[in-house]
C-alpha cells in the first residue's frame with residue numbers, strides 16, 4: 018500500500034515547502050516510477066535511480082533528504098537577537114563580533130597573523146546494527162576537505178575562497194593529555210536519534226564530550242532527522258549552548274561525511290561540514306535577517322552583519338542568483354543553502370568575524386601557530402632544499418627590513434631585523450647543508466641527536482658530576498635516552514664544562 022505523507026512545516030526561516038517526509042519504505046514508492054516491491058532485486062539489494070542500497074535503512078536515509086528544503090538545522094527566529102555575554106568577566110572585545118554587530122578591522126585580518134589551529138574530536142555514533150558507520154578514512158577525508166575550504170588551498174575545490182588561516186586537525190591528545198586518536202566510535206541507538214538543535218545538552222554530550230572549551234566536538238548521527246543535514250552551536254546565539262559548555266557542538270548527519278557519502282548529490286562534497294563549522298565560528302547564514310529591513314539597513318547591524326556578503330533575504334536552492342533586494346546574492350557562499358558544487362568560499366568579512374569569534378568567544382579552543390618554517394640545522398637554507406645558494410639569497414634580500422609579527426627565517430641573528438648584521442651569517446652557511454649540526458648525527462628515526470652526552474651519575478639533575486659518554490644512534494638504543502641526558506647536552510662539545518641546566 019502506498020500513501021502520501023502530509024507536508025511537514027518547521028518553525029522559522031527554513032521555508033519548508035510541500036515536503037514529504039518518509040517514515041517507512043512503502044512511502045518511498047510515491048517518489049519513484051516503479052512500485053516499491055520491484056526495487057528489491059534478486060541480489061537482495063535495493064536499486065533506485067542508479068544507486069544500490071544494502072538495506073532499507075540506507076535507502077530511506079538517502080531519500081529522506083531529497084527535495085527537502087531545510088538543509089541546516091539552525092532555525093533563526095526573526096527580530097533582534099541580543100548578543101550573549103559571559104555572566105562573569107565580560108569581554109569587551111566580544112562586541113567586535115557580537116550577535117547583532119560585526120566591527121571588522123585589522124585585528125582580525127588573517128594576513129600576517131598567526132595560524133589558528135583547532136583540535137577536533139569526531140564522535141561517530143552508530144546504532145548497534147551499524148547504521149551511521151563512517152570509516153576512519155572518510156572522516157580524515159572530510160577533515161581534509163574542511164581545511165581545503167577554510168584555507169582556500171590552491172588546486173582544491175576550496176581555492177576560490179578566502180584563506181582564513183584557521184585550520185582543524187584531529188586531536189592527538191585527550192583532555193587529560195594522554196596520546197589519543199581524535200575519532201571515537203560509539204554504538205548507541207538512543208544517541209543516534211539526535212534530539213536536535215533546541216536541546217542544549219543532549220545526553221550523549223554529558224557522556225562523551227571532550228571539554229568543548231578546548232576542542233571542537235563533532236558528533237555524527239541522524240542529526241535529528243527531518244531532512245536536517247547538520248547544525249551547530251553559534252557562540253553569540255542566545256538559543257545555543259554557552260560556548261565551551263558541555264552541550265556546545267557541531268552535529269552532522271552521518272551520511273554527509275566522506276569521499277562518496279551515502280547522501281549523494283547535491284550534498285556529497287562535505288560542504289555541510291564547512292557550513293556548520295562556519296556557524297560554530299560565529300557566522301550567520303548569508304540570508305539571516307538580524308533586524309528588519311535587511312535590504313536597506315546598515316550592513317554591520319542587519320542581515321548577517323557582514324558587509325561584503327551582499328543583502329539577501331532567502332536561502333538559495335540549487336545554484337542560481339535570485340537577486341532579492343535587487344542586488345546580487347551570495348549564492349556561492351558556504352553560508353547559503355546552495356548545492357555543494359555551487360559554493361566556493363567565505364568572504365574576507367566572514368573570515369574576520371570567524372577569527373574574532375575564536376579569539377574572543379572561544380579563546381581556549383585554538384593554538385596560535387606561527388607557521389614560518391625554518392631549517393634548524395642549516396639556518397640560511399630559506400627554501401628548505403638542503404643547499405644555501407642564490408635562490409636563498411633572493412629570499413633573504415626579499416625579507417630585508419623589520420621582521421613582522423610572524424618572525425622571519427632570514428633574521429639569522431634574531432634581532433628583529435633582516436639587515437647587514439645577518440649577511441655574514443648568511444654567507445657562512447653557503448653550500449650544501451649538513452644533515453645535522455656539527456657534533457650531532459642522525460639517529461635511527463632521522464632526527465638529529467648529539468654525538469656525546471653527559472651522564473648524571475648522582476641523579477641530581479646537575480651536570481657537574483658526570484662524564485662524557487658517546488651516544489649510540491642505533492635503533493635499539495634510541496628509546497633509552499632519558500630526558501636528563503638531553504638536559505645535559507650542548508652544541509659546544511669540546512670537553513668544556515657542561516652548563517648546569
Ligand SMILES: [Zn+2]
Pocket residue numbers: 089090091292293296302
Ligand atoms: Zn546553517
